[in-house]
Amino acid sequence: MVRGMDSGGRVLQLIKALEDEQFADPSDDQSELPPRTATSTISAAVAVAAETKDVIQVLVDEALTNGATWGEIAAALGLANPSSAHYHYGPKAGRNSPEDREAKLAAQRERIAAYRKTTQPKLELPGLSALEAGRRLGVDRRTVKQLALRGEIETVTVTSASGKESMRYLLPEQQPSASE
Known part of the structure; x- marks a missing residue:
């Protein structure tokens, strides 16, 4: 039993189940899994936390697509303000592939070039700068x-x-x- 936590808690049960899948009993010499140690529960908890963060990211993206505001998302996440939610789950440079970023930049360059062609005719200026x-x-x-x-x-x-x-x-x- 983990000190300070109810051993019947659902999260702890999930972590223990994951630990059982990832680590073998130390007395089992035939298992291909690494042996369970004093820190194997921590490793399982970190795996659950990482998986949970990924799931939350997908849910936040889905909520934004369906019209939720950052304020609503912050409240659902139990965060103090919308900027905290945006910081943790908003668009990040690393979340887009290099191809996505390059495509966005190319589209932006095309829009700027089209704007310049329509609004700013090239003038032949006298003299030099x-x-x-x-x-x-x-x-x-x-x-x-x-x-x-x-x-x-x-x-x-x-x-x-x-x-x-x-x-x-x-x-x-x-x-x-x-x-x-």
């Missing part, structure tokens, strides 16, 4: 901005469809000549 101009001149983008402030590089302000203004830099080879 500060970074691009700096690369061509072999200087830092901050130097390009300083050259523009001193008037050594011509600039153009471009407004996007969303209303955002950005500065573009016209290098000498991009500037319209006086004869044009």
